[in-house]
Amino acid sequence: MLEIKNLHVELEEEEKAILKGVDLNVGAGSVHAIMGPNGSGKSTLSYVLSGRDGYEVTDGSVTLEGTDLLDLDPEERAAAGLFLAFQYPVEIPGVGNMTFLRTALNAQRKSRGEDEMSATDFLKLVREKAKALKIDADMLKRPVNVGFSGGEKKRNEILQMAVLEPKMCILDETDSGLDVDAMKLVAEGVNALRSEGRSFLVITHYQRLLDHIKPDVVHIMSDGRIVKSGGPELALEVENNGYTDILEEVA
Amino acid sequence: MALPQVKLDATEARLASMTLPEGGAWISEARDDALSRLQAMGLPSRRDEYWKYTRPETLVQPGAPAAALFDNAEAPIFSSLDRVKIVFVDGVFDAEASDDLTLEGVSIERLAEAGAADIHWAKDVYGVLETRGQDPVERPLAALNTAFATDGIVIHVTTKASKPVSLIYLHGDETSDAVLHHVIKIESGAELTLLENGPAAARFNKCMEVEIADGGVFHHVRAQGRDHERRAATHIFTRLGEESTFKSFTLTANGVLTRNECIIELTGDNAIAHVAGAAVGDGDFHHDDTVFVTHDALACESRQVFKKVLRNGATGVFQGKILVKQGAQKTDGYQISQSLLLDGDSQFLVKPELEIYADDVACSHGSTSGAIDDTALFYLRSRGVSAAEATDLLTLAFLAEALEEIDDETIAEEIRERLENWLARHRS
Numbered sequence: 001m002l003e004i005k006n007l008h009v010e011l012e013e014e015e016k017a018i019l020k021g022v023d024l025n026v027g028a029g030s031v032h033a034i035m036g037p038n039g040s041g042k043s044t045l046s047y048v049l050s051g052r053d054g055y056e057v058t059d060g061s062v063t064l065e066g067t068d069l070l071d072l073d074p075e076e077r078a079a080a081g082l083f084l085a086f087q088y089p090v091e092i093p094g095v096g097n098m099t100f101l102r103t104a105l106n107a108q109r110k111s112r113g114e115d116e117m118s119a120t121d122f123l124k125l126v127r128e129k130a131k132a133l134k135i136d137a138d139m140l141k142r143p144v145n146v147g148f149s150g151g152e153k154k155r156n157e158i159l160q161m162a163v164l165e166p167k168m169c170i171l172d173e174t175d176s177g178l179d180v181d182a183m184k185l186v187a188e189g190v191n192a193l194r195s196e197g198r199s200f201l202v203i204t205h206y207q208r209l210l211d212h213i214k215p216d217v218v219h220i221m222s223d224g225r226i227v228k229s230g231g232p233e234l235a236l237e238v239e240n241n242g243y244t245d246i247l248e249e250v251a
Numbered sequence: 252m253a254l255p256q257v258k259l260d261a262t263e264a265r266l267a268s269m270t271l272p273e274g275g276a277w278i279s280e281a282r283d284d285a286l287s288r289l290q291a292m293g294l295p296s297r298r299d300e301y302w303k304y305t306r307p308e309t310l311v312q313p314g315a316p317a318a319a320l321f322d323n324a325e326a327p328i329f330s331s332l333d334r335v336k337i338v339f340v341d342g343v344f345d346a347e348a349s350d351d352l353t354l355e356g357v358s359i360e361r362l363a364e365a366g367a368a369d370i371h372w373a374k375d376v377y378g379v380l381e382t383r384g385q386d387p388v389e390r391p392l393a394a395l396n397t398a399f400a401t402d403g404i405v406i407h408v409t410t411k412a413s414k415p416v417s418l419i420y421l422h423g424d425e426t427s428d429a430v431l432h433h434v435i436k437i438e439s440g441a442e443l444t445l446l447e448n449g450p451a452a453a454r455f456n457k458c459m460e461v462e463i464a465d466g467g468v469f470h471h472v473r474a475q476g477r478d479h480e481r482r483a484a485t486h487i488f489t490r491l492g493e494e495s496t497f498k499s500f501t502l503t504a505n506g507v508l509t510r511n512e513c514i515i516e517l518t519g520d521n522a523i524a525h526v527a528g529a530a531v532g533d534g535d536f537h538h539d540d541t542v543f544v545t546h547d548a549l550a551c552e553s554r555q556v557f558k559k560v561l562r563n564g565a566t567g568v569f570q571g572k573i574l575v576k577q578g579a580q581k582t583d584g585y586q587i588s589q590s591l592l593l594d595g596d597s598q599f600l601v602k603p604e605l606e607i608y609a610d611d612v613a614c615s616h617g618s619t620s621g622a623i624d625d626t627a628l629f630y631l632r633s634r635g636v637s638a639a640e641a642t643d644l645l646t647l648a649f650l651a652e653a654l655e656e657i658d659d660e661t662i663a664e665e666i667r668e669r670l671e672n673w674l675a676r677h678r679s
Contacts, residue, residue: 050633
């Protein structure tokens with residue numbers, strides 16, 4: 001599904017290398033987790049994958065089902081099936097949540113050569129998905145993320161994911177700022193979306209989210225590289241011993 | 252104080268080719284007075300403080316600079332509404348294109364007819380509110396209008412009107428120089444919605460005086476658009492009685508020069524006046540909103556909400572003042588003027604003013620200039636929305652607060668649609 005080869009990335013303004021050769025291969029239907037200490041490059045990886053400005057790829061490649069992602073605009077990557085659940089979902093005053101969702105869905109459908117979804121079908125779809133995430137009508141009516149609590153913002157991200165049905169989902173520290181109940185709700189939302197054709201890359205500091213979203217593979221990232229990969233037990237090792245031991249071990 | 256020679260010359264040059272129109276006794280007197288006022292103050296020049304940001308030359312000079320006709324193939328706005336249509340072509344009334352001027356509980360006349368009578372109720376409003384609005388700031392183009400307008404609409408509302416009166420200003424002649432003066436009187440408890448749309452003329456000087464009695468309600472929605480090269484100087488003068496309401500919204504798209512002045516006097520307790528505008532300009536566009544609100548009664552509320560979207564070197568101006576007179580306690584005054592600059596070439600010039608002589612008031616004003624929020628733009632794009640569509644969406648979101656000032660949902664939706672279409676036509 002997602003294949004990252006030898007990815008090198010610098011900050012455009014500072015010429016500072018952040019990613020120093022990332023290799024990662026996420027197969028169809030699998031869930032990979034990336035863990036790592038602060039500043040290891042996890043969030044940068046998510047931004048580079050989704051096409052945010054301010055980063056320069058100096059080497060390497062990223063493909064989604066064989067399509068070169070790095071050449072595409074953010075909206076083209078989305079249409080190709082990539083989705084980033086933001087660590088800090090953006091508030092957009094003046095744009096209704098429903099308008100936003102419908103514009104996004106129809107834009108993606110259009111660029112894939114599909115018909116726009118009718119207002120009725122769309123309403124039905126959103127209501128059904130929103131219910132599972134305990135998102136009420138008021139949240140749908142309000143401007144995008146404006147006045148939402150931390151938990152509501154994260155649930156809103158998952159709602160977008162559920163409506164847009166991407167193939168490759170990246171969750172950037174989706175657990176940050178969530179209490180246990182909210183995390184469960186978000187995790188359930190994600191788990192409901194797991195399927196053979198959909199892959200996940202879960203970026204997180206802590207093991208606790210991975211109790212709810214069970215990964216197939218866990219990677220440890222440090223200083224812009226993936227330094228160790230393993231099964232779910234690797235996440236537990238981090239939880240018990242911290243990153244220091246692992247990093248020393250691979251150094 | 253004697254006028255500077257430059258001003259005298261400019262005023263004389265303009266008046267040289269003009270003669271006061273014929274009319275009945277009441278209007279002749281009003282016109283004579285207006286001409287005297289005008290001669291005493293002289294036409295505006297670029298050295299006037301009030302014209303610091305907008306050059307008045309082309310509004311002042313004899314003869315209108317030519318303005319090409321422009322058809323964007325869009326059906327005129329408000330077409331789908333049930334309304335009383337009154338059409339002016341280049342400032343000349345078009346009887347055939349207009350509906351019958353009848354509406355239950357509302358008397359609608361042309362100024363040309365009302366002015367021909369020797370006596371008319373409009374005497375108490377025509378030029379009267381304009382005169383009041385000349386102090387403390389002079390508005391010579393309004394005096395010029397009162398003196399020389401030959402037509403316009405005179406409306407007397409004694410009930411809640413069952414449908415809007417809709418003034419349509421068509422532009423047919425590339426050098427037309429139109430002057431119209433409307434007089435509206437809303438009686439106690441009565442209500443009217445007035446719509447205005449169309450480019451009007453190559454140059455348009457329009458004045459509207461609105462007297463609202465206790466408990467009266469006046470809604471005004473205007474769409475100035477289409478022809479890029481048109482010029483307009485418009486004035487609204489309104490005086491509000493107790494518990495009355497005045498709400499005005501203006502959409503402006505295109506136009507090399509537009510100066511919209513709105514002069515509001517709150518003279519009855521608990522009156523409400525809202526004036527709002529959304530302006531979108533691309534390239535050779537200069538739009539000036541100048542507002543003066545006077546609170547002279549207890550517990551009145553005033554709101555000014557102006558939003559401008561500017562690109563390719565367009566210019567936006569806002570001069571807004573709230574004057575709270577002594578004794579106007581519990582005043583609630585709000586003013587916001589903001590621009591969204593879509594490139595580095597456009598500019599927004601702002602002069603917000605508060606002058607307060609009462610001690611128990613809540614007045615606030617704010618002004619900002621900004622660009623599209625990159626983070627929001629990326630967020631939208633990451634969900635599959637194209638950069639152009641995302642920019643439009645964020646631009647409409649920026650304008651939303653001004654559009655919220657329109658109470659009628661259907662009309663608000665029409666305005667929104669126009670803005671969407673305009674933005675789609677003016678993408679980079």
